[in-house]
Amino acid sequence: EIVLTQSPATLSLSPGERATLSCRASQSVSSYLAWYQQKPGQAPRLLIYDASNRATGIPARFSGSGSGTDFTLTISSLEPEDFAVYYCQQRSNWPRYTFGQGTKLEIK
Amino acid sequence: QITLKESGPTLVKPTQTLTLTCTFSGFSLSTSGVGVGWIRQPPGKALEWLALIYWNDDKRYSPSLKSRLTITKDTSKNQVVLTMTNMDPVDTATYYCAGVIPYYFDYWGQGTLVTVSS
Numbered sequence: 001e002i003v004l005t006q007s008p009a010t011l012s013l014s015p016g017e018r019a020t021l022s023c024r025a026s027q028s029v030s031s032y033l034a035w036y037q038q039k040p041g042q043a044p045r046l047l048i049y050d051a052s053n054r055a056t057g058i059p060a061r062f063s064g065s066g067s068g069t070d071f072t073l074t075i076s077s078l079e080p081e082d083f084a085v086y087y088c089q090q091r092s093n094w095p096r097y098t099f100g101q102g103t104k105l106e107i108k
Numbered sequence: 109q110i111t112l113k114e115s116g117p118t119l120v121k122p123t124q125t126l127t128l129t130c131t132f133s134g135f136s137l138s139t140s141g142v143g144v145g146w147i148r149q150p151p152g153k154a155l156e157w158l159a160l161i162y163w164n165d166d167k168r169y170s171p172s173l174k175s176r177l178t179i180t181k182d183t184s185k186n187q188v189v190l191t192m193t194n195m196d197p198v199d200t201a202t203y204y205c206a207g208v209i210p211y212y213f214d215y216w217g218q219g220t221l222v223t224v225s226s
Binding site: 001032043046049050055087091096100101 | 216
């Protein structure tokens with residue numbers, strides 16, 4: 001089973017700053033990786049699929065990169081509504097999906 | 109507009125069987141490539157994928173929970189049902205259903221909190 005490790009566990013930044021979140025896979029997942037955003041009391045929302053493609057309606061400040069085992073979610077300039085928990089998820093070991101343990105992005 | 113909604117008991121006793129229903133609209137489970145999955149999240153913890161059923165009735169389960177899970181679909185009713193046997197307090201979680209259109213969990217229900225307690 002592929003294990004996804006996200007870092008850091010918590011990231012403290014201020015609005016307007018750039019956020020860089022990491023997801024590392026225990027073995028190659030090619031580009032079959034997604035990122036989700038989850039706010040308190042809400043269901044997750046798909047942000048990025050296949051490593052670098054923004055889902056419908058996702059602002060351009062969100063971008064994804066990487067392939068193989070190392071992936072990055074970048075938020076170019078944080079808006080107040082971006083403070084949330086972010087999860088990566090792979091579908092390479094299809095159809096056994098796995099999620100990372102999450103990164104909490106909090107206001108500094 | 110695509111919507112999904114989970115329904116079922118909010119409280120189950122240890123050893124009981126949990127049955128959850130996902131009722132969806134805006135897409136069809138008879139369309140090639142489409143699937144509906146279940147994901148859970150214990151309070152304050154990470155997401156965990158449980159099961160997935162595809163348009164062709166192909167079913168997949170989390171290896172760690174496979175022996176306890178059954179997923180079925182009723183295409184005419186736009187529903188997917190998940191059963192989990194032998195519930196334990198560690199299974200207390202919010203259970204989500206989500207549409208896989210076609211590869212990732214593109215659309216999610218609001219989730220339903222299930223508490224396992226005697």
